[in-house]
Every structure is written in structure tokens, then in C-alpha cells.
Amino acid sequence: MIIKIEPLAGFCFGVVSAINLVEKELRDNEKLYCLGDIVHNNMEVERLSKLGLEVIDIERMKTLKDTKIMIRAHGEPPSTYALAKENNIEIIDATCPIVLKLQQNVRKGYLRMKEIGGQVVIYGKKGHAEVVGLVGQTNNEAIVVSSKEDLDLINFEKPIHLFSQTTMSKEDYKSLCDEVLLRYNSNNKTNNDLIITNSICGKVSSRSKELIEFSDTVDVLLFVSGKNSSNGMYLFNLCKEHKEKTYLISKKEDVKKEWFEDCESVGISGATSTPRWLMEEIMQECISIN
Template identity: 35%
Template sequence: MEVILGKTAGFCYGVKRAVEGAKTEIEKCKNTYCLGEIVHNKQVVENLKKKGMKFIENLEEIKQKDANVIIRAHGVPKNIYKLAKEKNIKIIDYTCPNVLKIHEIADKYSKDGYYIILCGNKNHPENLGTISYCNQNYDVVEKEEEINKIIDKIISNNMDKVLLISQTTYNLEKFKNIEKVLKNQLSKKNIELIVKNTICRATELRQKETEEIAQKVDYMIIIGGKNSSNTKKLYEIAKKHCDNTVCIETVKELEIEKLKKFNKIGIMAGASTPDESIKDVLSSL
């Protein structure tokens, strides 16, 4: 049996920085909290809990004085910084620089009067942060077909400037399709369109490699957290090219007996999947 492991599988730069940073911070000070899961991966969160990290959903949960709070790679809405200051909580900011860049773009263009279309999932924490910089003047598009309704709204409300951006882990092919429809429809009405492809490079490479491997193998394993949006996208991409694609969180879910009939197996993992989970699958195969 041949096994092909993606070179880009596992932690991306932003996640690695946040997870390593969180480990260092909890060793330095036990009074450290993390706002939300540090990454969408149960194993990573459990490991940090064992070291003493406390995970909270909002700053109100912090009752101690002199607390530190870690902001994860996804970033947070801008009011969190203000609230932390009011409550005298020290922020340790591990927002990925790629996400900070999107905040900057959204802030600049919304102040310049642009209507913002953000490709991604409306409830994803990264987008909640981005939306806070859009000044109520935005729409979120998850599926390609939703764009037509938004175009109608733009035209009927006589909007004249539109910005298209994206969640860092959005599917590149879908983004390009949305861009094409927008360009085509808005140019007919002389509406200005600015496109900023804010899908991060790490995501782009990972999606590309997933596609390449899935085309070559008879069975494809995607490893990642059940609530990880970038893992879900890798699964969708692989499934398009390889019918026998599974998505698992840990090696325990792997149906190893089923795999014996396959000759070539591909492995890819999401940006929040730790090396140990990948190694476990490899050694099991």
C-alpha cells in the first residue's frame, strides 16, 4: 500500500504561533484565560486545559484581578479590546497577521463608504471579528447562489461602491465564481467593484495540494476537528475528486479493515490538526 501525506498537512503558521504562545503564557502565569477554543481541535484544547489554561466564552466570566486573556488566531470583534481595557484585563493578542490585515481592509473601505461582501460563514468567529469593522454595511455569502440576491439588493438600493473580501479559509474556486458573477453584473450598472482575495496563502496551498492528491489516490483521509471550517473545506474538495474520502478527528475513527483493498491512500490535515494526530494515522496505516 502506498501512502501519500500532504506536505502542507497540519498546523499553519498562525495556529502554530497561537498554540505555542498559549503554552508559554500558561507556564508564565496561571491566571491566564483563553477567549474561545484556541483552535478548533479538541485534543489541543484538552492538552492546554491539563496545563491549567482556563477557556471562557466571554470576558464577564473573569472574576479575578490581574488576569491575562489570550486572543486566538481567528481574532475577535473590536469591542473586546475596549471591554478588556475597562475591566483591567491584559490582552495577549495572537490574532493571525492575515486576519488583522482583513480587519484593516474592512475598516478602511467601510469608512470610505463601500458596501462589503464577505465570503464565508456568518457565525464563524473569524468573520464575527471582521464584521465588527464593516460598520453595519455588509453581507456575508456562504454559498455561490446567494450572490444574486445580494446583487439585486445593491442595485435596488443604488449603491455605487462594493468591496469583495473573504474569510481566510474560504474555498478559492467558490470565491473566483462569486467574483466573476459580481464583475459581470455590477459593471453593467457602472457600480465600482474592488476585489481583495483575502484567502490566506497557507489555505490556498493546502486546498491545492488536497485536490492534487485526491486525484491520484483511491482513498483519501482528511484529519481535523469536527468543528474546523478549513478541515470541512478540505473534505469537500477531496470528495469531489475521490469518492472514497473520509474525514476523521482521530485515528480511532479509522476503519482500518476497509482500507486493505486500496492501493494508494492520501492523507491531508486541517490547519488546526496537531502533528500527533497525523502521526497516529500514519503509524496505524
């Protein structure tokens, strides 16, 4: 049986640079706080916690003073930076440059919408860290929509600037945008007050094609991801629709021998938050149970 890891699988550059920053800090310090999981992958979080990274939430941050806190690739709202300043906390900022740029654009969009009485709308997962950071750019006034059902929250008689969380499915975003356009036009707007920004990360949207192509080269696909990774769940569902014998696993212990019956080749891939070392560990497990 041939077992191979997808060549392009592994962390995206945003996550790589966040982890590099953590490792660099922990070479000189015994401990570092991180606001939320550095990456949506429990195995990697566990590895970094052994090096001294402690995950905290915003409530815990409020109790800390005169220390260092890491902000992960998802970014944070302005209120977090204000809290850090108040408590003399040094921020080690690993916000991904793509997310940072999006935060700035959402801020600009918000200021413009405010001037003309419009709304900023963000397509994303309610409560997701990146979405919280984006909504924070709008004084918490942006409308968050997770599906077409949520579009009723928007007033289509007013100007709209629509953005997406960086890790959403581009197909779903397109379909949502079509519905927004339809509803907007049916309100007989003649001016140019609907702006749709394509803010899905290129790394995420190109992964779909690469992954489907890779899955076509194997009989069974093991997709490695934490269930809390939106990018991971999106890519897994995409693969599952394309190849029935696609299995979602998060660690080597999840691999089942029966999946490999009548199988000549196994592919291993993962989300932009799945470490390469974990896929290699799973590859070893497949070799040993085969």
C-alpha cells in the same frame, strides 16, 4: 501496505504561533483564558486544556476582571478590546498577521464606502469568529454573504467593496465574484465603484493543489479535521470529489479496517488546524490494525 503522512500537512503559521504563545504563557502561569477554541480541533483543545488553558465565551469575559485573556488567530472585533480595557484585562493577542492586515483593510474600505454611500460586503460564514472580527471593523454594518442566494441583500445601485474570510474556497469566491460583477454591470454603472479584494489566505489556497497531488499518490486518503473547521470541510470536500475513497476522521478511534481492503497505500492529511501529532497517532493506528 504503505502508510504516509502528507509532508506539507499540519498547522499553518498563524496557528503555530498562537499555540506557541499559549505554551509560553502556561510555562509561567497555571491558568490562561482563551476567547473561543484556540484552534478548530477538539483533540488539540483537549491537550491544551490539560496544560491549563480554559476556553471562555464573550459572556464569561464580561464577568472577569484583572486577568489575562488570549485572543486566538481568528481575531476579535474592537468591542472585545474595549471590554478588556474596561475590565483591566491584559490581552495576549495571537491574531494571525494575515487576519490583522485584513481587518485593517476592511476598516479602510468601510471608511471609504461610508464617504461615498457604499457598502462593505464580506463573503464568509455567518457567525464565524473571523467574520465577527471583520464585521466589527465596520461598526457592524458590513453585509455578510455566505452564498449567491445572499446577494439579494446587496444594493447593486450603490458602490461595493467585497472581501472574503481568509479560509473560504477560492473557487467558490471566484464564482460569487463573477455573479457580483454581472449584477453590478447590469445596473449600468459606468464609474469605478466596485472593488473586489482577494483576501483568501495563500496558505489555504495553495493547500488545495498540494493536497490533490498527494491524494493522487495513494489508494485511500484519511483526512483528519474537526467538523467545525471551515478550512477542513472545504479541503475534505475537495478531496472527496477528486478521490472517492477519502474519509473524514477526527481521531484514531474513527479508523475502520474495512477501508483498507484491496488497498496498497494510505495517505494521511488534514486541515491547517490539524496537529501533526494527531496524524502521527492515526498513522500508528493504521499500522496496528493492518
